[in-house]
Amino acid sequence: MSTVSLAKPPSYDSPPQFHRTPSYAREPRAEERRLAQGFVRNQRNERAADFVKQSKTASIVLRLSDQAEGVEIPTYGLRAPIEGVVELSKPDGLVHVSVKVEGTMKLHEFGEGGMVTSTLCSETVTLWRKGIDPGPCPDRLDFSISLPTQYSDEKDTYPLPPTFEAHLSGLPGFHADVEYQVTAIASKTKLPLGKLNSLGQSAVSTPFIYLPRTCPSSPLPGPLQGSGDVPESTDWKTYEATVNARSDGARPINVRFFVPKSHVFCKSEPIPFHVSFVSSAVTLASLLPYLTTEENPGGKSSTRIQLLRQICVNVKDEYSQTAANTELWKVIKLGEGTMRRGADSPRMLSFSGEINVDTTVKAGAFKAGGLWVKDFIVFQLNPSNALRGPIGDARIIVPVRIVSDPYSAHTGAYVDTPPARISPPESVGEDDVPTLDFDAPTYNGV
Template sequence: MSVTALDASSLLPAYTPPAVVPSYLPEPGNGERLIERAPHSKSRRATGNYIKKCGRDTVVLTDQDATAEMPTYGRQAHINGFVSMDKRELVLKVVLTVKGKIEVAISEGESVSKTVVDEHCTLWPSQNHGGSMCPSTVPFSTMLPAKFEDGKGSYPLPPSYQAAFIASGGYNVKVIYTLSIAVVRTRKLNFMSTKNTTSVPFNYVPRTRPSRAIQPFVSGFFADIKLMPEEWRQTTALVSPRPKSTLPPVHIHLFIPAAEIFALGDTVPFHVQLTGAVASLRAFLPDPSHKGPEIQVSLLRQLIAGQTSSVRFAAAHATLASAPPGVHAPDSDEHASLDWAGELHCGPVIQVGSFDAGVLKMQDFIVVDIFPAAGTKSEFARVRHSHPIRIVTDSWPDT
């Protein structure tokens, strides 16, 4: 049997892609039906218009919340819209520009600046305008890149972010994105031209969710850790006594959900346990009349700019409750434990998740601070144990 090769161009009709990607609705229309739906967050796609007018020109961005102060786009989002112009007979050129920039200024003189997006597109005249007059409305559609290069590697675009840390040496950080439409017109009486630029700052919010759900306490920590040990991540640190002390060391055990990735709105349960010789643990409780060991658990953020500059700040503090068992063994050679349980909430101070953009990084840690008993000379110094985690925008979907 012989097979004859066919020329596809002679069989298939010519195809011209549309200038603007068509809009899609979240629910089926007339004559359509839903075949399958994947788990999604409960947020619906915006269908309004964001409008910005500047002089003779008006820029309209579609698929936006019409009541928002600023348009918002996600990872590799399409920026769709159109520009409406008066005096179109004078228009020579219409250019779209999308820019993104990281700027860090420190009062000591050090600064960091990096452009992460710089894209230009001529909307008119198009290649096939044929010498015709510019239309009164010119549509556009452009897609945000997923990554950028800085000479050392490839990094995802960082989210929009602005913060000032006055107490940390005047640390000022900005990650800003802007869309601009420039319309160039000729003058009637001379050969000079004028340019009117409409700039629209926008929020870039790349969404990410954890790879697994958070397992809450069901029957209490000790029962759950036996039934579902794979749902918990344990980290351990050694608390050594002061050099002249003869007491054995104490171990810190921090238990957090095994995902180690948590959303901005999540409640993160944890358990802290101190284990060691009773004599060492009682050094934290030398006398019932004195204050016992103070333990603080917090969410610590570290912002790193460039190679050396960084600032740390506590983004959330947990409320702890004592959990049994306590230290009751009379023999100082025996071992026992002290236990605390609590929850961490990110809180409103956190607006963005963790990210790494090369010249700018946002890292997150769960930190356990232990302050020895007050009122006496403690044989233990203050100890800090931290464990890195990642903060993302969305929670694990329930359905």
């Protein structure tokens, strides 16, 4: 019998010894950057609590499911079902039990503009009716109502607007309010559905926040690359303006403002930008003292790059004799960036920076009837003597959209309805944008 000689197995190096495993955190540190984000199945655990509201007599309790622990107001997103339970301490003698979800938009112009109230949604679901549903009324009734995705008025159809509130003090002024609420009703009388009457009726109501989740359709680009006077990138959009220079031998200055081509940014991520000034070396040397940068915070000019929000209200007063349309608007600051010196060339000064969005910002831009919320990045060079001084002024307005979620290539990993991908905003002409306040007030969350 022959024997088979087995070769000795190869040797392997010993695995490296780690003294500790690497540490990880859900949020990136200051020196790190999030490239993509997905959401896994256990995310629903963060919204596993019930929101509970009861009437003054505790005869009826409204319990809303799938909410974050300890929230003061429940929150729902796009196509989110409003689900829960109506609990009754004394169901005997009831005629019907129902739940109503409604949304309203109130626009009030102080002065001659008038006031308009629009119904955004209104749906009543009957949970139990005496004589129609079998048996006595249960002490617990489940319900589920889905929010619509849009609403219509006499002029057009719009996406359902988010919860929103804004005001402009003084005369003329305005107050705009978009609000939603859910109400549970238990009645011992045969009133029409949705009609509230204290006689023989118990009700409990709570407002809720409607914030549809949205995300960019593409990730943020890498740093702008290029050589010479013209940086090149297909991921960045260029906006240009010309600054007059009046010194002897000076030439006009070409301002090039670069923003990511998508124009759509997550509210929790810094918005990158680049600025370059192109002219002769002599002209650029005279411009430099007028630029406000990290290296020169007290420059002769106030050079500012801001994220601004414009809130427009237009109400037609049906009772006014002129029946004219009026438009009021307010501009508030959502964030501001600072320029950092970059790589220069003999005919170009280069800067870059980021804008951090105010953490109190909840909703992005939207249009709903007479209420229009628009967001812009505004570059402005504003010397104190721009009309006659050595350096003129310039302003560049870039329309953008602010969204709730960062870009993710794996929207299928979302447990809840994934955020809708948002396309770039429309271009803006001079006739579309009123003069923006240079020193806009800081956003205060309303």
